[in-house]
Amino acid sequence: MNEYLVTSESVTEGHPDKLCDQISDGILDRYLEQDPEARVAVEVMASKNTIMIAGEVSARVVLDVVEIARQVIRDIGYDDERKGLDYQTCLVLTNLNHQSPDIARGVDQLSSDQLALWEPSSQGCRWVRKEEPRAGAIKDLGAGDQxxxxxxxxxxTVNYLPMTIDLASKLARRLGQIRKTGQVAWLYPDGKTQVTMKYDHKGRPLAITSIVISAQHQDGISASEIEAVILNRVIRPVIDEKWLTPTTRIHINPTGRFVIGGPLGDTGLTGRKIMVDTYGGVGKHGGGAFSGKDPTxxxxxxxxxxxxxxxxxxxxxxxxxxxxxxxxxxxxxxxxxxxxxxxxxxxxxxxxxxxxxxxxxxxxxxxxxxxxxxxxxxxxxxxxxxxxxxxxxxxxxxxxxxxxxxxxxx
CATH class of the missing domain: 3.30.300.10 (GMP Synthetase; Chain A, domain 3)
Known part of the structure; x- marks a missing residue:
């Protein structure tokens, strides 16, 4: 009595939404490298060999965000439109603007006369000083939003995560590892994992009831080969056999085919995998996404x-x-x-x-x-x-x- 099930999912780095998260955070990292005080809020959309980058940036540097995006796409492994995206030929559109002075006023605790000491630069998304503010003008940082x-x-678990999201994430990471190290040449970047576990009434994990893995692959690979590789090179190295029972269900590419993937198969957006980012549905989430946002x-x-x-x-x-x-x-x-x-x-x-x-x-x-x-x-x-x-x-x-x-x- 009172046993219950918990399910969590994860995705690989080539999933369209995760692609967008990585571009957003790749841009954020490059700004912080050169200006730790940069204000960055960058969103990305990906669809059919097209990347759209939009948001607000206020920084002391101007960066080539198009080139940053292409590097991230390349590192993920999207180098051929047949995989869902090609970092060399994809269209990258940008619409980056300055942070609203109304937000800046709250974040930097500046009054109207102090904000007037700054103006948008004509050379990209950054602010420049017209003159130095008086000493002590910025007392503290305010929250950038409610x-x-x-x-x-x-x-x-040893890393203090719920077991379902921990295992789902490890399965996704393993799927990416065997692709990027060349162990399985026919694997493509997109993929998803899911783990369902039974718990007792005290919240202790009892057994895995099902595992689902969907892995994008090159055309022409048989379902039997895909199942054998995923079972032996992904599931078995990650999942301790003590959690498996004779009734544990394992579904590998349940539709039988996953060739069209990445942004070619599904539009991606920054911040659309917030439960994958956190605790897999265990515990609450306030609703705000993480990627592309500076620490204010x-x-x-x-x-x-x-x-x-x-x-x-x-x-x-x-x-x-x-x-x-x-x-x-x-x-x-x-x-x-x-x-x-x-x-x-x-x-x-x-x-x-x-x-x-x-x-x-x-x-x-x-x-x-x-x-x-x-x-x-x-x-x-x-x-x-x-x-x-x-x-x-x-x-x-x-x-x-x-x-x-x-x-x-x-």
Whole structure:
């Protein structure tokens, strides 16, 4: 009784939506390399050998975003229209504008007379100083938008992710690895994975009930060969046999054919795979996407901070599961609300956990950026295979270096 199923999906880096996320974050990284204070909000659409880049950028540099986009497309492996896109021949359209001064006023805490010291440059999307602002004009960073963000952690895996999204992401990453290393020459960039797991009434994983993998492939490859390769080179190296049962269903390319893929088969958009990016439907999501946004956008920074806090709470043994929520108002540096939900799995009084979090962490926009080292270029790495649980990528929000503060903060 009270057993239940949880399903999570992931996608490969060649999925049309993930392609767009990576172009957006590739552009963001290049701006941050040359101007850590750049304000970037870039969206991408991909469809039938055409890429559209739009958004707002205010920076001290002008970059060739078309060339950045082509490099990202090439690195993913789209080098032939038969695969769904060709980085050399695709049409790349751009429509980048300056950040609204109304948003800049809130983010940089500038008054109208201080904003008047800046003007758009005629040489691309950047602002230039007409004169220096008075000392201390920028006191703090305000949130770049309103909204609520969530972070989540669970002790059911070593990287504190729900097991279903962890396995789905690893299957997708493995699918990409055997393609990009040349182990399976007929694999193409697009692909999706899905894992359904049964849990007991205490939230403990019991068994995988189904695995679904759809892998784009070269025309002329038999279904039997595809199934054998995916089973032996993708599923078996990733999935521990203890989670499989005689009734576990494995579906590989369920339609029998997946030749037309990428932007040729489906339009891609930045920010359309937010559950793939986070926790696979386990835990809440505030709705804001991450990719293409600089760290003043709390959609991204607040979600990373929530994950950091939740992971440290669970790693410290204060709870088995934890969800942290943060709510912000545009232009204000501090959150309007901080929430801690441990789903009844806490090992000390939840009020004590909440008190220690408030004392041990700073949630101002400035401090979150500093704590999580978000002015450095690192975001292209987040744009495929999940923003969380990637402990080998050097992301500060995945560190568990705040456990002692939570354990000793009285």
């Amino acid at each position: 909204g609520i963000m969530y972070g989540y952690a669970s002790n059911e 956008k709390v959609d991204r920074t607040g979600a990373y901070m929530g994950r950091y806090v939740a992971k440290n709470i669970v790693a410290a043994g204060l709870a088995d599961r934890c969800e942290v929520s943060l709510a912000y108002a545009i232009g204000l540096p501090e959150p309007e609300a901080i929430g801690i939900n441990t789903f009844g799995t806490e090992h000390i009084d939840r009020a004590i956990i909440e008190s220690r979090v408030r004392k041990g962490f700073s949630f101002s926009v400035n401090q979150m950026i500093k704590t999580l080292k978000l002015k450095r270029p690192q975001f292209l790495k987040t744009a495929a295979y999940g923003h969380f649980g990637r402990e080998d990528q050097g992301f500060a929000w995945e560190e568990t270096n705040h456990m002692e503060v939570l354990l000793n903060n009285e």
